[in-house]
Amino acid sequence: MxxxxxxxxxxxxxxxxxxxxxxxxxxxxxxxxxxxxxxxxxxxxxxxxxxxxxxxxxxxxxxxxxxxxxxxxxxxxxxxxxxxxxxxxxxxxxxxxxxxxxxxxxxxxxxGQLNEENRSLDFKMRPEQEAAVEKTIDYFKSCRKENKSRPPHFLWNAKMRFGKTFAAYQLAKRMGWRKVLVLTFKPAVQSAWEEDLKCHVDFPGWQFISKKIGGLPYNDADKKKPFVCFGSFQDYLGKNPSTGGIKTKNEWVHTTNWDCVILDEYHYGAWRENAKELFEAEDEKEVEFGKGEGIDIYDEDSLPITTNGYLYLSGTPFRAIASGEFIEEQIFNWTYSDEQRAKQDWKGEKNPYAALPRMVMMTYQLPDAIREIAMQGQYDEFDLNVFFSAEGLGDKAKFKYENDVQKWLDLIRGSFMPTSVDNLKLGAQKPPMPFSDVRLLSVLSHTFWFLPSVASCHAMSNLLKKKQNNFYHDYAVVVAAGSAAGIGAAALPPVQEAMDEPLKSKTITLSCGKLTTGVTVRPWTGIFMLRNSSTPETYFQAAFRVQSPWTVKNPDGATPNQEQIIKEECYVFDFAPDRALRQIAEYSCRLNVNESNPEKKVEEFISFLPVLAYDGSSMKQIDAAGILDMAMSGTTATLLARRWESALLVNVA
Structure with missing residues (x-):
């Protein structure tokens, strides 16, 4: 009953x-x-x-x-x-x-609303996006009470995949802003800003103004409705070369009183001395474009624009933070460690972080027979720029040390003779090489090779075509370098065309700077760091390119809301171990501003980004103390090997 x-x-x-x-x-x-x-x-x-x-x-x-x-x-x-x-x-x-x-x-x-704009995105903010928006609103409101004369400025120190565009628009909506200016040094990021505004159900009526072909010009926009104007520093803030004044076509940008100016990829413009390295080795036009030719100043006090507030977005704003430009109350942090911890700790269904791959760094100390021609520098260490130096362009490009680069190509596919003999002795314990280990080979169908110069990109392409490199002939090689490859996102279509059906095809993309920021290439699973990089900003900005999630929706054709994760992990391959470990130490120490103990900072970071090191005979996982030993003292990889003896031996069987 x-x-x-x-x-x-x-x-x-x-x-x-x-x-x-x-x-x-x-x-x-x-x-x-x-x-x-x-x-x-x-x-x-x-x-x-x-x-x-x-x-x-x-x-x-x-x-x-x-x-x-x-x-x-x-x-x-x-x-x-x-x-x-x-x-x-x-x-x-x-x-x-x-x-x-x-x-x-x-x-x-x-x-019950007329969806005239056919908006089909309806996802909600993740907890960290909500936290960023709330902290920013609280700070902006408190500044208005304390100092109405000076517009507040706030920094989102958030790594790639945080979802800055969507969160920034939610901030604009909650603040009641109607005129937002987005300025960037990397116009390649426009598609993300445009898609979220035009396609998400939360922003009906909002207009996206841009200068791209087919875009909405400012004069055609309905000023009674809210709008976002997207443009590059190079265009909107650049000066007329003949008059030295503001470009006539951009006067409206300078006469409009903006509710907020959002500075995207802030680390590019904020530190001019870094621009040379960020765009080093690209053709002259690309260098000028990247530096923002014609712009004298980037700091907010001197910008020829009026606004009620500034929002800065960057994944690597270390110098701005170190200089005291932003204090703790003005910063929201979301790091790689935060993201991977959220992924690990998620309790409910549909983990929103599940598709974000874990990164694994694999460093290799090359045999003396390969690296001795490029031993120099502060610590008499292996110099990648020397090793991969080249002359000529196009079909005439050639490595200065072609025989040694050939040995390196043999090594990474497990066929360099001296190590082949060692591997026979090691048997199941042989170290995993990128293109010989079966487990790596199955996931490294699409890789990005980061080289020192346009000439070295062409030289690598030419060398890979030679008959002794028959193994690499299965890979479509794309040279994304030099003026012929196009500026910014224009270099992307050839890569996508070469991939065609990424689950079946194999590609190698060669670059010395292009496609390292502002683009998403989901099938890239590994990056080869084949050039020097003096700052962790440039190093990890490039490394995070391969961390883009890669999933297949509706894998069986019958479940459209299901996603199959193709890329569980991604890999950073580095052949200058000393440099790689210094970058890890410096990057992790700068990231974690809440922890004072350097060893704990590194320990937390490498718990989510394990570091495996090949010392010439075996591959071992390095602990935080080992990384700091090298970073603090400049210890060479050979001496550091003693430290590794007490570290965890990686099971490669």
Whole structure:
């Protein structure tokens, strides 16, 4: 009798689904239906005849058909909305449209708002984004009370993949801003700023002003509606070379009183002396572009722009913090360690950090027979710029020490004779080389090789083509260097074309600076650091390129909300161990501002970014004390090997 008072909740799950039929006659059409079970079962019922091979359909959308107030809706409501906005209804439940348009329609029906802009993104802020927005709002409000005459400035010290564009827009919305100027030294980041504003349901009516082809010009924007203007320092703040004044076409930027100016990739413009290294070895036009030719000053007090506040965004703002430019109250930190800890500690379902790969650094002390020609520098250590130095361009480019570079190519695929003999003795304990270890070989289909110069990129391409390097002929080699490769994001399309079907293809991208910032290439799984880098900013800015998440949505064609993670880990390969360990020590000590003990700082960092070192015979994992020994004293890798003897031996069996 008691069961009468506690009836179980029915397992009904109102769902809108859409699928495409693989038969050519249905090309471009989607069938949009409704079910109270799950889409997979419902669609399978419509194809009762079992056939060999894959199902003749692919489910592209599965969304809840329930509103926030508990009321539901059906496919008829979605059909009606699609017809209302002009989507062609081919017949019955079949519509000529894309999955994004169906999702936008579902959102419109669910929220009861006319989704005229077909916005299909509806994700929420993650906890750290919420924290960044709240801390910034609190600081801005407190500054207004204390000092109304000086606009507040705030720094987000947040690594790549933090989601700065979305969080910045949420900040703008909560602050009630209507005129936002985004300035960057890397125009390649425009797509991320544009997509979040135009496609997310939280920003209806917002306009995105840019100068790119097909973009919305300032004069055509509706000034009664909120807008974001995106541009480069080089353009908006550069001076007219003939008059020395502001460019006439940009006067409106300087006469507008902005609610907020957002400075993206701040570390580029803030430290002019660093610009040479950041853009070193690229062609002259790229160097001028990167330095921001025609700009005298970047500090906010002298910018010829009026605004009510500044927001600085950077993943490596170390010098700005060290100089005291920002105090603790003006900084929100989100580091690689924070991200990986959040990934590890997540308790609920759908871990939002799950797809962010862990980084592993693998350092190799090269055999004397290879490295002796390039031993120099402060600690008489291996100099990568010397080793990979080259002359000539195009087909005529050649390494100065081509025989030694050839030995290196043999080494990384396990065929350098002296080490091959050692490996036979070691058997199962042989160290994992990038292109010989089966486990690495299976994941390193797409790698980025960071070289010293345009000439060395061309020389490497030429050397890889030679008959003795038949192994590398399976890889499409892309030279992303020099003026022919294009400036900024223009160098990206050839890489994407070479990858074609990334799960099947193999590529090697050669660069000496291009594509190291502002772009996302998901299939890159390893970076080879084949050049000197004097600062951890430039080193890790490049290294984090390979940490982009790589997932496949709807892996079985029947679960559109499922994601399969392709890249669980990514790799940094370094052949100058002394340099690599110094970078780790310096970077981790600068990152963690809340810890005073250097060893603890390094220990925390390498708990999420393990460092494996090959000392010429075996590969071992280095502990924090070992890294600091070298970083503080300049100990050579040979002497440091004694320290490694007490470290954890990596099981490479």
């Amino acid at each position: 008691i069961k009468e008072f506690f009836p179980p909740r029915p397992e009904s799950r109102p769902t809108i689904y859409a699928y495409e039929d693989t038969n050519p006659q249905y090309a471009g059409l989607l069938k949009i239906g409704y079910t109270t079970t799950d889409a997979q079962s419902r669609v399978a019922q419509q194809y009762p005849t079992l056939r060999p091979g894959k199902p003749p359909y692919r489910i592209v959308l599965e969304e809840s058909a329930m509103r926030g107030d508990g009321s539901g809706f059906t496919d008829h409501d979605v059909h009606r909305y699609l017809r209302m906005i002009g989507i062609k209804n081919a017949k019955g439940e079949w519509f000529r449209c894309a999955a994004e348009q169906v999702k936008a329609a579902v959102i419109a029906v669910r929220t």
